Amino acid sequence: MITGDHRFYKMAYDEQMATYSVHAVNLSTYPLGETDKIVTMFSAERGMIRAVAKGARKPGAKIGGRSEPLNVNQYLLAKGRNLDIITQAESIGSFPRLRHDLTRLSFALYFAELTQSFGQGLSDESAAFFEYLGLSLSRMADSEEDPVLLSLEFELHLLDELGYKPELTICIACAEPMTEYRLAIFHHDSGGLICSDCHRGKNQESVQEHFSFEYGEGAQSNAVLQERKYKPYAGHVTTHITPLVWKRLVTMSSGLKHDQLETNASEGMIRANQAARKLIQTYLEHRSSRRMKALDLIDV
Numbered sequence: 587m588i589t590g591d592h593r594f595y596k597m598a599y600d601e602q603m604a605t606y607s608v609h610a611v612n613l614s615t616y617p618l619g620e621t622d623k624i625v626t627m628f629s630a631e632r633g634m635i636r637a638v639a640k641g642a643r644k645p646g647a648k649i650g651g652r653s654e655p656l657n658v659n660q661y662l663l664a665k666g667r668n669l670d671i672i673t674q675a676e677s678i679g680s681f682p683r684l685r686h687d688l689t690r691l692s693f694a695l696y697f698a699e700l701t702q703s704f705g706q707g708l709s710d711e712s713a714a715f716f717e718y719l720g721l722s723l724s725r726m727a728d729s730e731e732d733p734v735l736l737s738l739e740f741e742l743h744l745l746d747e748l749g750y751k752p753e754l755t756i757c758i759a760c761a762e763p764m765t766e767y768r769l770a771i772f773h774h775d776s777g778g779l780i781c782s783d784c785h786r787g788k789n790q791e792s793v794q795e796h797f798s799f800e801y802g803e804g805a806q807s808n809a810v811l812q813e814r815k816y817k818p819y820a821g822h823v824t825t826h827i828t829p830l831v832w833k834r835l836v837t838m839s840s841g842l843k844h845d846q847l848e849t850n851a852s853e854g855m856i857r858a859n860q861a862a863r864k865l866i867q868t869y870l871e872h873r874s875s876r877r878m879k880a881l882d883l884i885d886v
């Protein structure tokens with residue numbers, strides 16, 4: 587039987603033990619009650635955390651600005667029954683230059699959005715990813731580097747950390763090495779390329795084996811069966827890919843140093859960079875089953 591005294595000691599013990607300190611980047615916030623906010627953050631020590639910033643929406647509250655997305659703080663948090671509570675926030679960084687550039691701000695918010703979507707899978711590497719996120723935000727805010735390429739680098743790094751690195755060197759169906767003359771599509775479910783032969787249905791066996799193709803129920807019409815015989819992945823999410831886009835992805839994902847200051851990049855190269863980045867965004871969205879919204883306001 588638990589007596590009142592025991593309960594008192596247990597509470598005192600819990601309170602004493604239940605504060606902890608983290609370094610974290612704020613990813614998003616939403617309002618709670620009259621004046622509070624819930625802050626989702628990625629911390630070096632514990633990965634993803636959701637915590638309440640009490641009074642953060644009161645005019646002039648010190649925690650107000652510090653709890654905004656993209657701010658980096660050292661927090662003291664108290665364990666709560668449902669959500670933990672921010673008891674102290676000391677600013678480490680806030681990237682003020684982002685506020686003057688909508689494109690760079692949108693990309694920085696996109697980094698936060700991606701981190702929020704995939705952060706649970708990064709807990710084991712939280713310290714390294716926290717550092718990488720901070721560095722990426724700082725490059726987006728303060729360098730002259732191309733935001734599209736910075737973003738592509740971030741996206742590929744994230745995929746690598748999560749173990750979803752795209753397969754760009756061979757065809758995922760027939761396993762033959764990929765060349766620019768055999769490129770066809772990127773298959774988002776498999777996270778890799780399909781060569782033109784497999785795509786056109788020349789290598790039916792390998793394609794059907796890869797996609798575990800079944801002829802289906804008798805209810806399916808001959809036309810559907812015929813179609814599926816050649817494109818067993820019809821209806822899956824795929825993206826056509828050009829040699830320039832492919833080369834950009836191969837260069838970036840193999841970690842080769844790309845020229846971030848491509849001030850003289852041709853119109854074709856700029857478009858290829860954008861297409862490569864969009865393809866990887868689609869792949870990430872497919873992986874998370876969530877559409878990213880941070881870049882909706884800008885044309886990239």
Ligand SMILES: [Zn+2]
Pocket residue numbers: 757758759760761762780781782783784785789
């Ligand atoms: Zn193939």
